[in-house]
Every structure is written in structure tokens, then in C-alpha cells.
Amino acid sequence: xxxxxxxxxxxxxxxxxxxxxxGGLLFGLDQGFIANALPTINKVYGLSLSGGESFAAILxxxxxxxxxxxxxxxxxxxxxxxxxxxxxxxxxxxxxxxxLPMYEILYWLRFFIGFAIGIxxxxxxxxxxxxxxxxxxxxxxxxFQLMITVxxxxxxxxxxxxxxxxxxxxxxxxxxxxxxxxxxLVMFIGGIFLPESPRWFMLKGKRDKxxxxxxxxLNTQEEVDFEIKEMEEVIGTGEKSGxxxxxxxxxxxLVGMFMMIFQQxxxxxVMIYYAPTIFGYAGITGLIxxxxxxxxxxxxxxxxxxxxxxxxxxxxxxxxSVIMIITMLGTAIGFLMIGTPTPGVxxxxxxxxxxxxxxxVYIFGFAFSWGPxxxxxxxxxxxxxGREVGMTITTMINWYWGGWVILYALTIxxxxxxxxxxxxxxxxxxxxxxxxxxxxxxxxxxxxEEIEENLNNGKKLRNLGS
Ligand code: BGC
Numbered sequence: 001x002x003x004x005x006x007x008x009x010x011x012x013x014x015x016x017x018x019x020x021x022x023g024g025l026l027f028g029l030d031q032g033f034i035a036n037a038l039p040t041i042n043k044v045y046g047l048s049l050s051g052g053e054s055f056a057a058i059l060x061x062x063x064x065x066x067x068x069x070x071x072x073x074x075x076x077x078x079x080x081x082x083x084x085x086x087x088x089x090x091x092x093x094x095x096x097x098x099x100l101p102m103y104e105i106l107y108w109l110r111f112f113i114g115f116a117i118g119i120x121x122x123x124x125x126x127x128x129x130x131x132x133x134x135x136x137x138x139x140x141x142x143x144f145q146l147m148i149t150v151x152x153x154x155x156x157x158x159x160x161x162x163x164x165x166x167x168x169x170x171x172x173x174x175x176x177x178x179x180x181x182x183x184x185l186v187m188f189i190g191g192i193f194l195p196e197s198p199r200w201f202m203l204k205g206k207r208d209k210x211x212x213x214x215x216x217x218l219n220t221q222e223e224v225d226f227e228i229k230e231m232e233e234v235i236g237t238g239e240k241s242g243x244x245x246x247x248x249x250x251x252x253x254l255v256g257m258f259m260m261i262f263q264q265x266x267x268x269x270v271m272i273y274y275a276p277t278i279f280g281y282a283g284i285t286g287l288i289x290x291x292x293x294x295x296x297x298x299x300x301x302x303x304x305x306x307x308x309x310x311x312x313x314x315x316x317x318x319x320x321s322v323i324m325i326i327t328m329l330g331t332a333i334g335f336l337m338i339g340t341p342t343p344g345v346x347x348x349x350x351x352x353x354x355x356x357x358x359x360x361v362y363i364f365g366f367a368f369s370w371g372p373x374x375x376x377x378x379x380x381x382x383x384x385x386g387r388e389v390g391m392t393i394t395t396m397i398n399w400y401w402g403g404w405v406i407l408y409a410l411t412i413x414x415x416x417x418x419x420x421x422x423x424x425x426x427x428x429x430x431x432x433x434x435x436x437x438x439x440x441x442x443x444x445x446x447x448x449e450e451i452e453e454n455l456n457n458g459k460k461l462r463n464l465g466s
Contacts, residue, residue, distance in 0.1 A: 013132060013217045017143055019194055020127050022187035023083060023120035024144040026090050028151020029180050030059065030117050031272065032294065036159035037176050043169040045103045058107060059114040060403040064396050066118020071392030073119060079127040079197040082119055087188030089116035091181055098177035100170070113180075122395045125379035126387065129448065130197040133217065135309075142308050145372035146301045152272060153294040155179060160290060199384065202231045230449040234384050244386045248455050255439050255461055256378045256394040262432045263374035264401040266324055267425035268366050270409045271359060272297070277410070281418055282338060282355045283347035296360050300367035312444035313373045317436045320369020323361060325429045330358030332422035374398075380443040381464070383452040441465045 034056045041047065047055065066086075073082040093109045093116065101109070124144050158179050166172040195217075201210035207228070214224040271278070271293050279289035307316055334355035341347055382390035412421045441464035443451060454464045 010217055010219065013136070016131055016194055016217070017128055019187065019190035020083060020124055020131070021143040021147040022183065022190060023086060023124035024147030025151040025154075025183055026086075026180070026187060027117050027121050027124075028148035028153075029155045029183060030113055030151075031148065031269075032152035032155040033159070033176070033180070034059065034273075036156060036163070036290075037173070040163070040169050040173050040176065041106075044100065044173050045106070047103075055107060055110060057403070057407075058111045059117070060399055060406075062111040062114020062116075063118040063121065064399040064403075066115035067122050067392060067395040067399060068118070069115075070119040070122035070395070071388035074123050074126060074200075074388050075203075078200050079123055079130065080191065080194050081196075082123040083127060083194070084188060084191045086116040086119035086123065087184055087191050089113070089119075090184035091188055094177050094180040094184060098174040098181065100173060118395070118399065121375075121398070122391055125375045126391055127197055129376075129379035130199040131195070131213075131217070133223075135445070142301070142305045142372035142376060144375055146298075146305065149294070149298040149301045149367065149371070151183075153291075153298045154183075156291060156294045160287070198227070199231060202228075202235055203384070230447060231384075234449045234452055244389050248458070249383065249386050249390070251461060252381050252383075252455055252464075253390055253393060255441075256381060256390055257397050258435055258439065259374045259377055260394050260398040261401050262428065262435060263370045264398060264405055265425070265428045266366060266370055266432075267328070267405065267409070267421070267428075268363075268371070269402050269406055270421070270425075271363060273406055274410060275359070278359075278413075279356070281413075282334065282352050283341070284352060284356055288356075292356075292360060293363055296363040297367050297371075300364040301371060304368040304372045307368060308372065308376065309444060312442050313377055314436055314440055314442050316369040316373050317440065318433065320365045320373075321429045321432045321436065323365030324370075325426050327358040327362035327365060328422045328426035328429065331355050331362070332419040332426065334358065335418040335422065338418070377440065377443060380448060381441065381451060381455075383455060384448070438462060 038056060041055065042051075045051075070082060073085065077085065089112055093112045097106055097109045097113075100106070128144060155176075159176055162172045162175050166175070195213045196209070198210040198213040201207070201213065210231070211224060211228060214227055218224050218227070275293040276285075276289040279285065279292075304316065311319075331354075334351040337351040337354075338347055378391060378394040409421055412424070439461050441451065441462055443465045446465045451464050454466075
């Protein structure tokens with residue numbers, strides 16, 4: 001297949017990508033919501049510790065099931081339709097929660113919010129990869145991650161503000177939910193005006209509609225013809241070679257699954273969820289403990305938007321892994337130096353600073369690499385006909401694996417000592433270097449169709465993009 005010749009694209013492409021990536025923002029709002037809101041929920045509903053935990057955990061269950069269903073949804077009602085469905089669920093469930101219904105209902109509302117996240121975390125990267133022209137596909141794909149980090153920060157800040165300003169738990173909890181409702185409304189209304197993915201139209205045999213969408217995003221008829229031809233070639237051969245359960249598909253599926261496993265076993269959500277606790281073990285408290293991680297996470301996702309097209313995906317992953325290995329070792333050493341603190345005796349400044357700086361740099365390392373690139377690569381590597389199945393499985397893995405890491409992290413620190421967890425994360429990141437080298441293809445600047453053709457031709461996994 002020849003090179004993609006793009007003379008540029010229209011401003012509407014950016015609009016499409018911004019609205020669609022609001023799904024990422026809602027993902028972030030809910031990911032960051034629980035940590036700060038749970039103490040308030042516990043007070044309002046009189047939950048026990050395990051009650052609070054199961055309330056938090058139901059989100060993960062909902063997300064995994066939502067991700068499972070989203071493959072069928074994206075195929076049946078389209079990418080746009082799925083996006084609208086998840087937006088509507090966010091609005092209804094969060095608004096209902098703001099009325100503080102009885103606990104059993106609130107619990108199931110949380111499940112459906114998780115369900116909506118599951119759909120959004122699947123369909124947004126898929127939509128962005130399909131609707132954005134190849135030249136900026138990487139940058140637009142990383143927008144998804146940027147919006148997740150914006151969501152995590154926004155909800156961290158607004159929840160801290162509500163906690164500080166409003167002393168009544170019953171009055172502050174509805175406001176916490178209303179923040180989610182407002183953003184969900186923007187996504188839903190914005191989503192109504194999005195075009196459907198041209199690749200989905202082609203899959204459904206609606207060639208004219210696909211052409212109409214491409215005309216809105218591309219500048220010349222030549223570019224439109226080129227993209228249509230590429231899609232037709234892929235769909236034409238897809239029956240034999242692009243279907244699921246072929247050896248090639250299973251190979252690329254493993255690449256995607258490990259991408260998500262490594263992303264989650266890097267320990268990122270331990271920081272997102274437990275940073276205040278972990279900082280607390282090192283004697284660091286207050287706003288620094290509550291807001292450092294979300295701020296650094298957001299700020300350093302920006303460089304990724306630009307670097308992902310300049311350096312490519314693999315270099316970013318290598319750089320991220322190396323930074324995360326060094327900083328996890330730094331954190332572990334800091335905790336070894338602290339040992340078991342004696343109550344009443346202040347913790348020495350050096351290990352404290354070492355841990356703080358290490359975690360800040362660690363978040364920086366994740367934010368510009370594994371955060372955006374894992375989702376991006378999983379949206380790029382699968383053949384068109386197996387894309388929904390592939391992304392469904394990788395998204396589910398992301399949620400399930402993340403859940404396991406969260407479930408055991410603090411216990412590992414308690415049982416094996418605080419440093420142990422960070423040694424484990426450092427070790428996992430060392431393994432990730434081997435994985436990147438042998439398995440991960442460089443997908444920068446190639447069309448999704450070229451990647452697919454290379455896969456069908458039996459090229460080595462790491463050469464799929466060349
Ligand atoms: C991960 C989430 C994580 C977030 C942090 C995402 O890429 O999938 O699990 O909470 O990054 O920014």
C-alpha cells in the first residue's frame with residue numbers, strides 16, 4: 001500500500017476529537033471521585049469499612065462489564081451511538097445519585113456509572129483512532145489520556161474545595177455528584193453533533209455516508225478517495241484474514257493485553273488512589289499529599305501529545321519505563337531508610353524528600369508514556385474486523401488488572417514492608433523493557449490499514465509499523 005498523502009485536514013477534526021475525548025474526562029472524574037468522596041459517603045450512609053470498600057469496588061465491576069458489552073454496542077449502534085449512550089448513563093446516574101437515594105440504589109447507580117466508564121474507555125480511543133487522519137492520530141489519541149488526567153485533577157480539587165467549605169456531609173455530597181452531571185451533559189450534547197466514524201459506515205456497507213464524513217474532515221477529493229480505497233481493501237480481504245481467532249490476531253491480542261497489564265502493574269493507580277496514604281507513611285500530609293499526584297499527572301501528559309508523533313510510541317515507552325524503574329527504586333530506598341518509624345519521633349528529611357521527589361518524577365514518567373501510549377497502541381494494532389473484540393478484551397484487562405493491583409497493594413506494604421511494593425513495580429518495569437523491544441510495533445505515521453496488511457503478511461510483531 002502506498003504512503004498516505006495528506007494535504008492537511010479541517011478544523012472540525014479537532015472539534016470532533018475534543019468532544020469525543022470528553023469521555024476520557026468523565027473516566028477521570030469517576031476514577032478520581034471515590035478517593036476524596038468516600039469519607040463523605042461513609043458519613044452520610046453510615047457505611048462500615050468493608051461497606052465503603054465494596055461501594056468503591058462496584059465501579060470496577062461495572063467498568064469491566066461495560067467494556068465487555070461495548071464491543072457489541074460499538075458494532076451494533078455505532079461508535080457515536082455508544083458515546084451518546086455512555087453520556088446519557090453518566091448524566092442520569094450521577095444526577096440520580098445527587099438526590100441521595102437509599103444506599104442500595106446509590107450502589108447500583110455507581111455500578112452503572114462504572115458501566116458507562118467501561119463503554120467510554122473502549123469507544124473513545126476507538127472513535128478517535130478511526131475518525132482522526134493518520135498524521136495526527138497519535139496526538140488526538142493522547143487527548144483521551146489528557147482528559148482522564150484533567151478529570152482526575154478537577155474532581156480532586158472540587159472535592160477538596162467542598163470538603164473545606166461545606167461542613168455538612170449531606171449538603172456537600174450532592175454537589176460532588178453535580179460536578180460529574182455538568183461535564184456529562186456537555187459530552188452528551190456535544191456528542192449529538194459528532195459525525196459517525198467513517199470506518200464504521202464502511203463496515204456497515206454505507207459507503208456514501210463514509211464519503212460524506214471524510215469530506216468533512218479531509219481537504220481534497222484525492223485524500224477521500226485514498227482513504228476509501230484503503231478501507232475497501234481491508235474490508236475486502238478481511239473475511240479471510242482479518243477475522244478473529246486467527247494465529248496473527250491472537251499474537252497481536254497478546255501484545256495488547258500485555259500493554260494493559262504493564263500499564264496497570266506499573267503501579268499508577270496505587271499512586272492515584274493511595275498517594276495521600278503512602279505520603280502519610282513518609283510523614284508528608286496536607287494539600288501536598290492530596291494534590292501533588294493529580295497535578296503532575298496532568299501537566300506532564302501535555303508533552304506526550306507532541307512527543308508521541310515526534311519520537312513515536314516505543315521511544316516514549318522506553319523512556320517512561322526507565323524513569324519509572326529509577327524512581328520506584330528511589331521510593332523503595334526512601335522507605336528502607338525510614339524503616340519502622342517510632343511514634344512521636346520525626347522522620348528524617350532526606351528519605352522524605354527522596355520519596356516525594358521520586359513519586360513526582362515517577363508520575364511524570366508515566367504521564368508522558370505508559371498513560372497515553374497504552375491506550376493509543378491498543379486502538380491502533382488490531383485489524384479492522386477484530387478491532388472491537390481486541391479493544392474489548394484489552395480494555396477489560398485494564399480494569400480487571402487495575403482492580404487486582406489496587407486490592408493487594410496496601411496489604412503487600414503491610415505484610416512485606418513498605419519498600420517491597422516499590423521494588424516489585426521497579427522489577428515489572430524492567431520486564432516491560434524486554435516486552436517493548438521484542439513485541440511492540442512502532443505505529444507512528446502509518447495507517448491502520450498498513451499495520452493490518454503487515455500483520456496479515458506475517459511480519460514480525462515489532463516490525464508491523466515499518
Ligand atoms: C490508566 C488509568 C489511570 C490513569 C491515570 C490511565 O491511562 O488506564 O488506570 O488511572 O491513566 O492518569
